[in-house]
Amino acid sequence: MTTEVSYEDVSESHDAHEHGDHKPSGFLDRWLFTTNHKDIGTLYLIFSLTMFLIGGAMAMVIRAELFMPGLQLVQPEFFNQMTTMHALIMVFGAVMPAWVGFANWLIPMMIGAPDMALPRMNNWSFWILPFAFTMLLSTLFMDSGGPAAGWTMYPPLMLQTGSSFAFVVFAVHMMGVSSIMGSINIIATIFNMRAPGMRLLRMPMFVWTWLITAFLLIAVMPVLAGAVTMLLTDHFFGTNFFNAAGGGDPVMFQHIFWFFGHPEVYIMILPAFGVISEILPTFSRKPLFGYSSMVYATATIAFLSFIVWAHHMFTVGMPLQGELFFMYATMLISVPTGVKVFNWVSTMWKGSMTFETPMLFAIGFVVLFTIGGLSGLMLAITAADFQYHDTYFVVAHFHYVLVPGAVFALMAATYYWLPKFSGHMYSEKWGKIHFWLSAIFVNVLFFPQHYLGLAGMPRRIPDYSPQFADFNMISSIGGFAFGATQLIFVGVIIHCVYKSKVKATDRVWEGSRGLEWTLTSPPAYHSFVTPPLVTHNMLSRAD
């Protein structure tokens, strides 16, 4: 236990103007009309945690139905609605808004800016989301039920959706508008509001990864909007974009969707790379290894993400040349990703490590994300993918990169920065219990799915042959336990914010570097009202 804990009021020593925080007094003024990056960040984080629990509840329904062969709980149609909604909620409602929430809180504090560049747009980009997701969730109560064609929404199946169809499309449009505005704001903030001395190649890795993520979002969210709009006109206005009988092509939808969808995968994981690159140096008490190559590797991954989309659809019957191109390009991604993993391990090497909860989640991330990355390399091999495709092997792969990948990084970030945000330390004991239970059960949940997929179990089926029974039951038990474990996470957060009596110091962690740690814990409502002078030793990078 190396956390520096101070019981005195740390804010005493700070400038008088940081006390005049001008917080709006009324509840609506404070939260509905807020333009403050910290409040908006908090709103995003609360929203995404709520969505994480709702999406998680849907996963529990899925795992409960798959607990044993035969249908015991739900009809196949409802099962398909659960898989579809689970994915849409987790991708667009939980992971993406959580990263935008951390971006809102951290980017201004990390680059020495008083707020985001476009505060009113910031308010709007958040407040679209509760409406979008209320509408999306309301489809479950419509006559036709919710969307059931998978989050990939492939036509012609998606066009068979009943009355919920237009609501789903409109919800996706709204999420896209929110993401695009959030990204514009982040890019404008990073390019225009850095404190003197905060040159681009001195920025913290989290700021770098978010800058690149924001460009990905602006590039691909309109593509998704275009794809679902074409679905909409095919459904209601007699166009034939995806209807072969009218001269269209259903496979074209898949190309357009995955041109969005593959960068989308990196939108969820690049900020995670940034967080891990902040946390490992802090608890290794050693600078990040290869800062510049980390930046270039991130940019390379982002570039490659635009030219690998068709590896999601190797079985649609592409020409040989196309299959070869997408196989080679996909294999190439493992090079910059490998550089990142090697750099993280080198950051830890010969450090002076301690293992507080954020560090445990970061190490869990590196190990389990690497496993997910390696199964990704297997999936890149086109001919072998003819067997893997659309099986539980794929389900295991993308859950490894998203749950112990992106979600573990989000949890690491929460434990790492929540003391800064709230001014109080969380319970280290319960944080560690949360980590160990999560780390064990996430593997019980997802590792057996590799076996199921290789043994021949297709994904997105509500019932299965008894030969798959054993590992489905183990996976379900892991799923229930992992889901229950996340209630500890909620408890730790509530305790930290409202009950914890242990005040956090400004630095919070012995090895922390970077501008946000020079502020009080919690920071004043308006921080860096005058830009700080960035000196070399404030930053987490050394070379």
Place this chain on the structure above:
Amino acid sequence: MKKENTIIVALAVLAAIVAATWLILVAPGYTGNHINMTPGVTELSEEHYDLHMIVLWVCVVIGIGVFTVMFTSIFLHRKSRGHDAAKFSHSTKAEIIWTIIPVLILVGMAVPATKALVKMEDFTGAEMTVKITGFQWRWKYEYLDQDISFISSLDPDSNAARQLNSGIAPESIDNYLLDVDHPLVLPVGRKIKFLITADDVIHSWWVPALGWKRDAIPGFINEAWTNIDKPGTYRGQCAELCGKDHGFMPIVVIALAQDEFDAWVDEQVAKNNVK
């Protein structure tokens, strides 16, 4: 920290990680469950299985290497052992090495992967053609050379048992969810070409023992081929979400010796003529 200590710790960590790898990749197989891809019964399926095993082992070796270094560090370089942090923050040499070596490994993997793909796309020399059409939620098979066609659906026993709260134990049904009323009958030892399409939404025709799946897309015709080595019954399922009964449109292929297949064809043709 003395160098010998580092090596001893690294070897102990390596042993532990190898044991853990065995525990998760090999041991579950002893439960009697299938945990690996089938080598199948065709040239293509064996090739795809071999590729899978090559890349799996490459991944296992890389993973063991990375995790050994990492956990050695976690064990040795901790503050509680009094280890002081080093100051280094980059090494151009190391970074060049760990960029180039993965590229070489990838090139090594790309060679067999390319060969397998080229073979999969080589349709020359096909001796008979079967057209497969996916419907919600059944398959139609048309033997273009023999003038036989029929529809293949989930067998009635499975269908009764799979209803919500049917009260019928799935284990009591032979080949639950993997049996059909009219299986696809094929000869062994002949190159058979498939033309795959669909009538309503996208489906995907997959029999693991044949080594591949191919999407059935309405309005388009996909091609694939097989050449089955061994007589037997091979089961698969639709692999592309196609609506509520996606999980209930299995595929059964019965591979027969050529003379038995010819007899089957005669029987089918005779049956058609009676009608």
